[in-house]
Amino acid sequence: MERLEVHGFRNLADTQLRPHPHLNVVTGPNGAGKTSLLEAIYFLSRVRSFRTRQNDRLIGWGAEEARVVAVRGHDRLGAARTPGHTRLRLNGADAHTRSALAARLPVQLMNTEHQRLLLDGPRVRRQFLDWGTFHLEPDYRELAQRYQHALRQRNAALRVGDRRSEQAWTPVLIRCAAAVDVARQRFIEALRPIWSEFARQWLGLESLELRYYRGAAAELPWERVLDEQLERDRTAGFTHRGPHRADLILSRDRIPAADALSRGQQKLLVVALLIAEVKLWSRQGLTPVLLIDDLPAELDPAHLHTVLDTVTGDPTQVFLTAIDGAALPTDLPPGQWYQVCEGRVSAMV
Numbered sequence: 001m002e003r004l005e006v007h008g009f010r011n012l013a014d015t016q017l018r019p020h021p022h023l024n025v026v027t028g029p030n031g032a033g034k035t036s037l038l039e040a041i042y043f044l045s046r047v048r049s050f051r052t053r054q055n056d057r058l059i060g061w062g063a064e065e066a067r068v069v070a071v072r073g074h075d076r077l078g079a080a081r082t083p084g085h086t087r088l089r090l091n092g093a094d095a096h097t098r099s100a101l102a103a104r105l106p107v108q109l110m111n112t113e114h115q116r117l118l119l120d121g122p123r124v125r126r127q128f129l130d131w132g133t134f135h136l137e138p139d140y141r142e143l144a145q146r147y148q149h150a151l152r153q154r155n156a157a158l159r160v161g162d163r164r165s166e167q168a169w170t171p172v173l174i175r176c177a178a179a180v181d182v183a184r185q186r187f188i189e190a191l192r193p194i195w196s197e198f199a200r201q202w203l204g205l206e207s208l209e210l211r212y213y214r215g216a217a218a219e220l221p222w223e224r225v226l227d228e229q230l231e232r233d234r235t236a237g238f239t240h241r242g243p244h245r246a247d248l249i250l251s252r253d254r255i256p257a258a259d260a261l262s263r264g265q266q267k268l269l270v271v272a273l274l275i276a277e278v279k280l281w282s283r284q285g286l287t288p289v290l291l292i293d294d295l296p297a298e299l300d301p302a303h304l305h306t307v308l309d310t311v312t313g314d315p316t317q318v319f320l321t322a323i324d325g326a327a328l329p330t331d332l333p334p335g336q337w338y339q340v341c342e343g344r345v346s347a348m349v
């Protein structure tokens with residue numbers, strides 16, 4: 001982003017910034033508004049927050065709307081939230097799909113909760129998988145939506161015992177499942193070597209694995225999978241197997257990473273995954289924005305340095321928050337530093 005404007009967003013005063021193309025360091029005391037600034041950028045891309053499911057919370061107290069605008073290359077992106085309603089703008093016109101802005105502004109967030117990627121249920125890993133695949137294959141989003149639609153229709157038919165509808169939707173589901181699966185596998189195959197290199201270097205371990213579980217036994221065609229499950233699906237009233245049950249398995253010597261690694265090692269493993277994804281996007285010609293919120297509190301200076309080193313020189317634009325700039329490695333690459341104080345963001349010279 002060459003320009004970023006934030007209006008009426010959380011506690012932030014109206015702000016206009018000209019961010020550095022590579023590194024932006026945002027410092028300030030607790031409650032100053034550092035996370036809110038990252039949240040504004042995230043909202044512009046993903047049309048949601050990483051802190052709340054209720055976008056109305058983003059509207060500053062006393063403000064009528066929260067609005068974020070960015071200029072990036074030839075594109076001008078905007079997202080505004082008024083109570084109950086989000087409006088997206090792209091190059092002077094309304095944008096009607098949620099992914100229109102994300103396609104032009106891929107963001108990756110790293111914060112103190114990133115370990116959830118390892119410890120939570122498969123849903124959060126499927127989201128990681130879906131965003132990663134979407135940025136490599138822009139048609140993927142529509143494909144995944146078609147799969148979800150077919151799944152809902154088939155499940156509805158299974159629930160009420162409507163055999164005709166079930167038989168009509170099953171082949172559609174099979175076609176979409178195969179295509180979703182192939183796209184995700186391509187993403188994982190591209191991601192794995194980058195991830196494993198980082199994971200090996202940072203953890204000093206050789207036997208780490210990243211596997212894609214496709215939501216069914218690997219060797220069977222989807223037609224067979226659904227056929228074998230048919231009676232079970234009919235009895236339960238839903239589809240048991242498919243890409244909606246996919247997962248990413250991280251392990252060491254076949255033992256789940258959550259059991260086989262220390263907390264610190266788990267953090268590094270997840271950071272390796274997030275950074276590998278950013279790296280992959282930038283190798284594909286995208287310019288990702290990496291939001292790192294309070295990571296100095298989570299990673300020791302040496303590892304933080306390594307992480308920043310890894311993305312320096314890429315087209316990646318980093319926003320990094322810290323309460324105290326002194327906690328950051330001393331030899332950070334050149335960038336723009338900002339001080340946030342009671343919602344006012346000022347560039348430091």
Ligand SMILES: Nc1ncnc2c1ncn2[C@@H]1O[C@H](COP(=O)(O)OP(=O)(O)OP(=O)(O)O)[C@@H](O)[C@H]1O
Pocket residue numbers: 009010011012028029030031032033034035036037057058059060061323
């Ligand atoms: N909708 C809102 N309007 C105005 N202020 C808000 C709104 N929502 C939250 N706040 C306030 O905004 C302040 C900034 O919070 P934020 O999390 O951005 O700070 P921070 O600098 O990241 O702090 P920390 O270092 O403690 O994480 C908080 O004091 C919070 O109470």
